[in-house]
Amino acid sequence: MEQYSLFEIEPKRAEDPVEIQDLRIFEGNLRVQVRSGYSAKQYPLFGVELEETEDLARGQEWGTFKDSLRAPIHNWFAYPAGFSYKAVEWSIRHNDLHSGQVIYDPFMGSGTTNLVAKKLAINSYGVEAHPFVFRVAKTKMNWEVDLDEVARALREIEGQVMGFRRGFSHTDLRAFLKEEFPELVLKCYNDSTLLELFFIRNAIMQSSLPEDVTDLLFVGLTSVLRQVSTAATGWPYIAPNKRKTTSLNKNALYEFSRQIRKMMSDIQAVIREAEPNFRESYHHIYRADARHTQHLIPNECVDHVFTSPPYLNNFDYADRTRLELYFWGEAQSWGDISRTVRTKLITSATTQISREDPRYNLSEDLLLACPDVFDFLKKAVTQLSAIRLTRGGRKSYDLLVAGYFNDMFQVIGEVYRVLKPNSKAVFVLGDSAPYGVYIPTDDLIGRIGLGVGFSDYRIDVLRERGGKWRGNPQRHNVSLRESIVTLTKAA
Ligand SMILES: C[S@@+](CC[C@H](N)C(=O)[O-])C[C@H]1O[C@@H](n2cnc3c(N)ncnc32)[C@H](O)[C@@H]1O
CATH class of the missing domain: 3.40.50.150 (Vaccinia Virus protein VP39)
Known part of the structure; x- marks a missing residue:
């Protein structure tokens, strides 16, 4: 048995399969064992020179969203x-x-x-x-949306949600929500928050607003979904069984309204700076x-x-x-x-x-x-x-x-x-x-x-x-x- 690092194995003839017998970490490196008779050869990695420009700040987290x-x-x-x-x-x-x-x-x-x-x-x-991601981008690119119309729509939705709340009666709330949402969603919220999110979602979906106003409300509600979740929904993984206590007292309608108002003032601020x-x-x-x-x-x-x-x-x-x-x-x-x-x-x-x-x-x-x-x-x-x-x-x-x-x-x-x-x-x-x-x-x-x-x-x-x-x-x-x-x- 012979031992090589991964890029060193090469079968004698190109068409032979490489038979790997074992893989293990050896002195901090991943090594493989192959059947005797395989030749070892370093792959020709291309070996380009890595360059540095003066104004390219190395170490920047440019690849991240921070x-x-x-x-x-x-x-x-x-x-x-x-x-x-x-x-x-x-x-x-x-x-x-x-x-x-x-x-x-x-x-x-x-x-x-x-x-x-x-x-x-x-x-x-x-x-x-x-x-879905495209819809988010399209909304972020639209600074021409009518902000007065957005403000009116927000007031209307707030009123509707309060009306839904007053008119809602159900003996088994969990059973009701189960009809509406898959298991993953149920696990991420307590029932009263999810019901409130459901009311807001329906008010948006049932409205007959211009498409770009609906898009803005859609992105607004989307962006509070993880904030009001009582499960650990931080990116990239969702851990439905891990509780996030900071969200326990958050009210979905309040957070949604706050987010929409923030989005309206963001548009105004960016237009001023552009x-x-x-x-x-x-x-x-x-x-x-x-x-x-x-x-x-x-x-x-x-x-x-x-x-x-x-x-x-x-x-x-x-x-x-x-x-x-x-x-x-x-x-x-x-x-x-x-x-x-x-x-x-x-x-x-x-x-x-x-x-x-x-x-x-x-x-x-x-x-x-x-x-x-x-x-x-x-x-x-x-x-x-x-x-x-x-x-x-x-x-x-x-x-x-x-x-x-x-x-x-x-x-x-x-x-x-x-x-x-x-x-x-x-x-x-x-x-x-x-x-x-x-x-x-x-x-x-x-x-x-x-x-x-x-x-x-x-x-x-x-x-x-x-x-x-x-x-x-x-x-x-x-x-x-x-x-x-x-x-x-x-x-
Ligand atoms: C690394 S992300 C880019 C993120 C972007 N720079 C930003 O700041 O939001 C790569 C994106 O490519 C998209 N994507 C994957 N396959 C694609 C395809 N065939 N055509 C266009 N977009 C694609 C993914 O959905 C993903 O949003």
């Missing part, structure tokens, strides 16, 4: 996948983008890039495939798939791309919004969520994968455009398909890796198409190491960029991540990082 949680409008929805608005401002400054030019975010999420652009009177495009000509800028945002934007965004019309794609194996975006989707009745089950959300997103979590689906084989197009990336990924996929058989969970990380890069290849091709010559696309992203197999996502994305036509790429490391797992024997010890990958389209 700064945005303190900023008006940005903080209407605490999106765990969001990035800092400061990162967008930095990129706009750094790339000398000015009013009248166009920025595009193919993974718009809750709209951070577009929101910053609007404030600075820079035109924008945005694409987001998750229907560039005076922000109204002349346009913002085309679509609920669509960033892999297929040919019918939405013309060739070479964008001056800059700033985005953060889903990280490989980080979040199941559909699952992260489960509480919200269940509460609004947009999904009742895991199956509903898969159908309405998961199938529309790029592959980034094993929960999206069916082993029979041919989409999770590395694509021919990727092979033709980027043979070095294809070759690297093929080896990683082969290793992962062997390792998974040695693990209890047998997670389909092999197919996940293939599906992720197939999808990212398509998105990067589209980004290249829409960019004007002599411009840059910036990706904030993290790497990963499923089952300890290191996938240098930043480098691979850079290489894919070259394959689709970009002339150059560079990587700036923002911060090391994943430290919280160190010392946990169940987890790998590979150190991970969050980076900024900049692709340049030549003049």
Whole structure:
């Protein structure tokens, strides 16, 4: 028996499966034992020089939503996948983008890039495939909503909820709520709070208000859902059995009204702070798939791309919004969520994968455009398909890796198409190491960029991540990082 680190194993002939006999942590590193006779060879990791710019503040938490949680409008929805608005401002400054030019975010999420652009009177495009998240972004981008109408609607809803309260009588409140909500929602609230949330929800849904007013009320109620929950609903995980005592005395209608009033004053404040000509800028945002934007965004019309794609194996975006989707009745089950959300997103979590689906084989197009990336990924996929058989969970990380890069290849091709010559696309992203197999996502994305036509790429490391797992024997010890990958389209 011989022992190697994961990237050192290579079968004698490419077509032989790698047979892994055992996996263990050895002197802090994950080691594998393979059958004698396998040769050991270091994979050719691409070995790019990591660069540092003077004004790129290393160590910034730009890949996290922390700064945005303190900023008006940005903080209407605490999106765990969001990035800092400061990162967008930095990129706009750094790339000398000015009013009248166009920025595009193919993974718009809750709209951070577009929101910053609007404030600075820079035109924008945005694409987001998750229907619920898209609605949040669309609402945050609409500062033209009639605030008098919102104030009137709020008063009406307050009156209706009080009327519902007076008229409601039911001998078994729990049984009544069970008819309305899935188990997860029931577990997150005490009955009286959930009943109040139910009244507010119905008042919003039954109203015949203009669509943008309803959207604002929808986002307002959504943003108090986790605040008034008596379970630990902090992102990213919901722990229904853990009590959150700080929410026990919160009144849902009071919190909702307060949130709507805050949102109204946020809009006024942001308009005051925005560039005076922000109204002349346009913002085309679509609920669509960033892999297929040919019918939405013309060739070479964008001056800059700033985005953060889903990280490989980080979040199941559909699952992260489960509480919200269940509460609004947009999904009742895991199956509903898969159908309405998961199938529309790029592959980034094993929960999206069916082993029979041919989409999770590395694509021919990727092979033709980027043979070095294809070759690297093929080896990683082969290793992962062997390792998974040695693990209890047998997670389909092999197919996940293939599906992720197939999808990212398509998105990067589209980004290249829409960019004007002599411009840059910036990706904030993290790497990963499923089952300890290191996938240098930043480098691979850079290489894919070259394959689709970009002339150059560079990587700036923002911060090391994943430290919280160190010392946990169940987890790998590979150190991970969050980076900024900049692709340049030549003049
Ligand atoms: C890292 S998040 C971006 C968050 C965003 N920067 C923000 O501040 O809110 C990635 C987003 O990509 C979206 N997404 C996944 N697949 C997509 C696809 N095929 N087309 C467009 N958006 C997609 C996810 O729903 C998620 O909101």
